[in-house]
Amino acid sequence: MSSPIHPDSYAQPRVETILVVDDAPENRTLLKHLLHAAGFVVREAGDGCEAIKAMEENPTPDLILLDVMMPCMDGFATHQEILKQPNWRDIPVIFLTALGDNDSKMKAFNHGAVDYLTKPIYRPELLARIRVHLRFRQSYNALVAEHLAQLQSLKEAQAVLMPDPAELPEAAFAVFYAQLKEAGGDFYDVFPSGPDSFDYIVADISGHDLGAALPTAALKALLRQNAALHYDPEESLQLLNRHLQPIFAPGQYATIAYLRLNHITGKALLASAGHIPALLHPEDPNAQGTTVMDVRGDPLGCFDSFSPGVARFRLLPQQRIHLFSDGFIEQFQGREVDRPTGLHNLQTAVAASHSLPRDQATGTIARQIHPDTASATDDLLLLSIERRE
Amino acid sequence: MNTVFEIISEADGTVLRPTTNLVAESMADLRAGLREAITDKEGEIRIDLAKVEFMDSSGIGLLIAAHNSLKGRAAQLRVIGASDNIADLLTSMCLDRHFPIERADAS
Numbered sequence: 001m002s003s004p005i006h007p008d009s010y011a012q013p014r015v016e017t018i019l020v021v022d023d024a025p026e027n028r029t030l031l032k033h034l035l036h037a038a039g040f041v042v043r044e045a046g047d048g049c050e051a052i053k054a055m056e057e058n059p060t061p062d063l064i065l066l067d068v069m070m071p072c073m074d075g076f077a078t079h080q081e082i083l084k085q086p087n088w089r090d091i092p093v094i095f096l097t098a099l100g101d102n103d104s105k106m107k108a109f110n111h112g113a114v115d116y117l118t119k120p121i122y123r124p125e126l127l128a129r130i131r132v133h134l135r136f137r138q139s140y141n142a143l144v145a146e147h148l149a150q151l152q153s154l155k156e157a158q159a160v161l162m163p164d165p166a167e168l169p170e171a172a173f174a175v176f177y178a179q180l181k182e183a184g185g186d187f188y189d190v191f192p193s194g195p196d197s198f199d200y201i202v203a204d205i206s207g208h209d210l211g212a213a214l215p216t217a218a219l220k221a222l223l224r225q226n227a228a229l230h231y232d233p234e235e236s237l238q239l240l241n242r243h244l245q246p247i248f249a250p251g252q253y254a255t256i257a258y259l260r261l262n263h264i265t266g267k268a269l270l271a272s273a274g275h276i277p278a279l280l281h282p283e284d285p286n287a288q289g290t291t292v293m294d295v296r297g298d299p300l301g302c303f304d305s306f307s308p309g310v311a312r313f314r315l316l317p318q319q320r321i322h323l324f325s326d327g328f329i330e331q332f333q334g335r336e337v338d339r340p341t342g343l344h345n346l347q348t349a350v351a352a353s354h355s356l357p358r359d360q361a362t363g364t365i366a367r368q369i370h371p372d373t374a375s376a377t378d379d380l381l382l383l384s385i386e387r388r389e
Numbered sequence: 390m391n392t393v394f395e396i397i398s399e400a401d402g403t404v405l406r407p408t409t410n411l412v413a414e415s416m417a418d419l420r421a422g423l424r425e426a427i428t429d430k431e432g433e434i435r436i437d438l439a440k441v442e443f444m445d446s447s448g449i450g451l452l453i454a455a456h457n458s459l460k461g462r463a464a465q466l467r468v469i470g471a472s473d474n475i476a477d478l479l480t481s482m483c484l485d486r487h488f489p490i491e492r493a494d495a496s
Contacts, residue, residue, distance in 0.1 A: 204446075206446040206447065206449070206450050250454040250457060250458070251447075251450030251451055251452075251453045251454030251455075251457075252450055253449070253450060253453060255482070274482040274483065276481075294481075296481060296482075296483050297483060298482070298483045298486065298487075299449075299453075299482050299483075299484075302450075302453045302457070303453075303457075303487055305486075305487070307483075307486075309483075326446075336443075338474045339474070339477070339478060339481075340474075340477070
């Protein structure tokens, strides 16, 4: 689906602003002339402190050329300050410096730079790189806008299709799902994210008010779309946070456990946005107990500043990981329990299921925690995942 | 008359003490009571959970909404008097990255 394009966007193309930060006036002058001639608006700053002040002026720059060695605040420290502001975080930063060694370059990229050019600058190359990064940012913003439009159009959708493990045997998962609310609430999804990898989602959208609840179909569509665009789970959650904020009602949020698993190598990434811990069977198939994977991250869709928790690990053949909804740890056999007690009970039930095939284990665990699902007060969702044989 | 919050004005802010658990069943009253209690307030808004034994996802949402509402005004949110269970729940969701959360024995 394409977003409508306003006719004015053809009639009056927007002139992009570039902030040049360099303590050498002659360098700023050189860059200013070059960029003016290429059709950009140029703003200047003589050091990092001036750069932060310049960032606060309107319009916010579309791209920053940042010298590394400067008085007051060097380029790396300046960039860290820029990254602290949610509205500035996506502005591409190109470091320009006389430091051409690999360590300096890697330091810049590790600090989040999109590019790095060594002085003396070759002018055509600088302009080419600036245009590439500006085009990339335009595409990114257009994608966000398109996603928002999709979310709005899907807001009334209620039907939610959840994949059946029998129809997706290569994903090697089993599920127990008892939906107790009429709609919204908890959901799961499983979909391929590469030739050998699958993504597994367990999510819970807060609130029982169906009118305010984001349709799970929309959230699922975005997660799948992000995976198709090769976003990793951490990046996808970052993007989703931006999408959900304008959609959610005040105080509404989602929690998500997002696992990406390569079934050939066992390489796994678990990202969590405020979700309850996952449980992992021990590496030794004869060992007892479970490992709690308490990967802490911010809940989704409620804060400008969002940071998911991330754990990278290797899932061994026949090892199993379980993702849950909180209905499994807030009640036990019909009684309300505190979360530590609930988690302990769940660990016991999961450990006892270790020798069972996964499709039997999920039901056994669920019956141990909720012998009568009708007495549960929240949705019950358990996803058990292994590497395929 | 606010029926769901005790409101105590202090020199540097205001203490709001919910008189009910922060759960979905009470949420309409709590939202209205909070809105009324924080309107035009400056300084620190301290939500004292001394009388709160249980909080569900809607209660967490109420604290998030309070924080976001106060952000950008001359006010900020601090949660005080939280039981260990509630403090653990809030910190497990990293809410302490966004506003201070104090346990009952610390306040």
